[in-house]
Amino acid sequence: MASLEINALTYRYGQNKVVDDLNLTVADNEIVCLLGASGCGKTTTLKLIAGLIQPEQGVIQIGGSRVNEHKLFVAPQHRNIGMMFQDYALFPHLNVAKNIAFGLKGLNKAQRDARVKEMLQLVQLEEFAARYPHELSGGQQQRVAIARALAYRPKLLLLDEPFSNIDSQVRFSLINDIRQIIKQQGVAAIFVTHSREEAFAFADKLAIMEQGKIAQLDSAEALYRAPANRYVAEFMGQGVYLDAKKISDYQVSTNFGVIHSSQPLAAHSTGQVYLRPQHMRLINGENHQIELLQQRYLGLDYSYTIVIEDQALELQQSARHAIDVNAALAVEVEPHAVTYFAHEA
Structure with missing residues (x-):
């Protein structure tokens, strides 16, 4: 079963059609990158999937369940998604353990503590549980953010430019680590970036977006070797x-x-x-x-x-x-x- 299915998704800012009849399927445990120039609609698409904005038309299904259609609109907190932002959005007044535990609802204290411990081990931050975000490096903050996003076992993970604030010397090492963590957890992910290099290193498939549509969806190698049109060819190099x-x-x-x-x-x-x-x-x-x-x-x-x-x-x-x-x-x-x-x- 696909973790995400999008059919005929459309959204306008005023008269400008930012997302235009977009279709996309993401398989279980697959990482797909939305890649394209500024203004192509990739961030808007991510917001539509998250439920932060409502589409003009189209249907989104997450884990086989529809989250919008006609009068149906499922709020973000009920979509079974995890989100990871460019600025990590960690709570400065909470330590690492409490940041990770924040979204864990419906668990007793023993269950919550066990899940936090499991996530700390997963991201290799066991010794940093009592520290606060300002006491961590950018890469460590990134690991806390991914642990928090995965803690309640979402069906789909959404990542918005998550590596742009990481120093270039450690960025690709961190990208590899986060990719392995996501794969180990068996979660599907949608990743937004403007960087081809990040997309190549992190994603299984790239969805090249042009004027609100997906111009081509395939592996990086296939897009490079057989671009569907001139836009894709030029974007790939x-x-x-x-x-x-x-x-x-x-x-x-x-x-x-x-x-x-x-x-x-x-x-x-x-x-x-x-x-x-x-x-x-x-x-x-x-x-x-x-x-x-x-x-x-x-x-x-x-x-x-x-x-x-x-x-x-x-x-x-x-x-x-x-x-x-x-x-x-x-x-x-x-x-x-x-x-x-x-x-x-």
Whole structure:
């Protein structure tokens, strides 16, 4: 059974349709990230799931139970969800143990104490039970927040930019730890972020949002290798477009030569390929009218900022394969799963 099912969800701010006929299913113990540019509707979607705002239309089911429809509207505290906010929302006047115990209703003292102890062990904060939030590091506060969110065994966990206030040096270690905790507890989760790197590290699937809709839902690898449209391709990483003509199911011809694809190409005979820097190498050779804007030495690598057909791109290459920047420049494109689109209408 799915932990979350959303059908035709719509919400407006004034005349602006922020969430537009959105559909989403999250399986049990699956972590899905809502990812997209500012204003795409990801935070509003999270608020709709939480019950913090009411949708204009659509149905949300959590753990198989409907939480809205027509006159039905289940309050947030009755939706069997846990929430984890950007600022952690810990109570400053309560110690760690009491923060974790705060949402535990309907339990006697012995049961409540046992659950708090279990959660302290889960997040490895047994020695910090009597401390207050201001006495903890950001990462420790994060662990308290996840322990509190999971303490009453919710069906669904909602996380809103939970790692944005964590120092970059420890962020990905913490992301890995929190992911393992969620997986160990068997909870499904919806995670909102603007960071691709955080999404790749934390989520099982990414839902790329565009103008209130989910443009594509899949694993990070599948989105990178086979984006459904130009928006998804560009969101998944920097690149340049080259006009191309299909000459076989696995080859396209461009001004930079024939490019070989490791997967069958789309049916259209002419279009554009979207090339990422990972699939290109700058060399000295036949002049492809490439302009070099900048070269930087990075120790083990060089960074080259170039212009290809009026599009800027940064390439990093090993210092062992340095090029003569004063000679003619060309690019080699390695065989890969080529992203090939029809010309825009």
